[in-house]
Amino acid sequence: MGKDVLSQSEIDSIINALSSGDLSSKQQDDELLQAHKVVPYDFRRPNKFSKDQMRTLKNIHENFARMLTNFLTAYLRIPAAVKLESASQVIYEEFICSLPLPTLVTVFRLSENNGSALLETNSFFTFPIIDILFGGEGKIIKQARELTEIELSVLRRVNEKVLNNLRYAWEDIADISPLIESLDTNPQFSQLLASNEAVALLSFSTNIAGNDGFINLCLPYITLEPVLTRLSAQNWHTRQSKMDWDMTKALKNLEKKLKFIKVELTAVLGSTTITVSDFLNFEEGDIILLDRQVDKPVDLCLEGRPKFKINLGTLSTKMAGVITDIIFEEEETE
Known part of the structure; x- marks a missing residue:
């Protein structure tokens, strides 16, 4: 039984x-x-999201964290890291009351046909970014303060790019086009939902220029309801398998095409330093002393980057070179 x-x-x-x-x-x-x-069932904390749906949300936003890491590193030109720490379902009031003051709350629509959601970025995330974009090293302020209008304008553009990465993270599940509706520094004013509405809360840890911070993404149940049927592990893995297969096929095609691309090889005989006066007085027949000895190999460069050491000589009626060594990446940077 x-x-x-x-x-x-x-x-x-x-x-x-x-x-x-x-x-x-x-x-x-x-x-x-x-x-x-x-x-016991707590009617104030209804479990509207199934475990399967929460697992799929976790998978999506782990991918989002990786995308955001790559974006911030390239955009700010400094080491940055974003990691999904937790995926849970809570009530809206509980989420709002847990936020610090001040903080930046960005209200956005997932798309024209979907409802709104929240992106919360705290001062340990926003101020290093502001400092870097304004020419600094990414320092945080000693005491939390309100953001200025100029800073809010800059962060709006940054968050537009952040949400664009969210669009890419969701593209295998649903076609979303996040659109920012408003920015606020007091979460208590963000009366987006009734206090007892269920939301999926995705919390991320961040590190910008050595400063630890966090990001919270709040996705209400009523906003995700139109796409809930797609949030299944089976659907996710099927799409991931198809994406992996497409990626493998694309890489093979790329590798095939790369084999026929022509690249330039140049042998660098040597170099020296002269004055402008010497350069202006050069005449036919002058001898220029280079920094390479006659019996030493020269660099063979691929598209301007040294890749091989060669000994120069002739083959038939043309100059030629014999490869004697390979220059690895570590040697290039020395």
């Missing part, structure tokens, strides 16, 4: 215990609860 059904012997045992007075009503209730493994 199923685990949630009492056997006949268990029922008889409880009835006999009650008849003999060995078991109180409270004890009976406790045994029945234990037998059925009843779990």
Whole structure:
């Protein structure tokens, strides 16, 4: 029999215990609860997202974190890191009350046909970015303060790019086009939902120029409801497998085309330093002393980058070179 059904012997045992007075009503209730493994249901915290849907949301936003890491590193030109720390479902009021003051709350629509969502970025994330974009090294302020209008304008453009990466992270599940509706520094003013509405909360840790911060992405249930049927592990893995296959095929095609691309090889005989006066006085027949000895190999450069060491000579009526060594990346940077 199923685990949630009492056997006949268990029922008889409880009835006999009650008849003999060995078991109180409270004890009976406790045994029945234990037998059925009843779990109390909190109506203030409804679990509207299934475990499967939460796992898929986690997979999507782990991918988003990787994309955001690459974007911030390239955009700011400094080391940056973003990592998904947790994916949970909470009520909207609980999320809003957990936010620090001040912080930056960006309200955006997932698309024209979907509802709104929230992106919260705290000062340990925003101020290093502002400092870098204004020519600094990415320092944080010692005391939290409100953002100026200029800083808000800059961060709006940054968050537009952040949300564009969110679009790419979702493209295998749903076609979204995030559009910023408003920015606010006080989360208490963001009355986006009723206080007891269920939301999916994705929390990310960040590191910008050595400063640890965090980002919170709040996706309301009513906003995601139109695409919930696509948030299944099977659907995700099917799409991921197709994407992996497409990527493998694309890489093979790229490799095939690369083999026919022509590149320039140049042998660098040597170099020296002269004055402008010497250059202006050069005449035919002048001898220029280079920094390379006659018996030493020269660099063979691929598109301007040294890749091989060669000894120069001739083959038939043309100059030629014999490769004697390979120059690795570490040697190039020395």
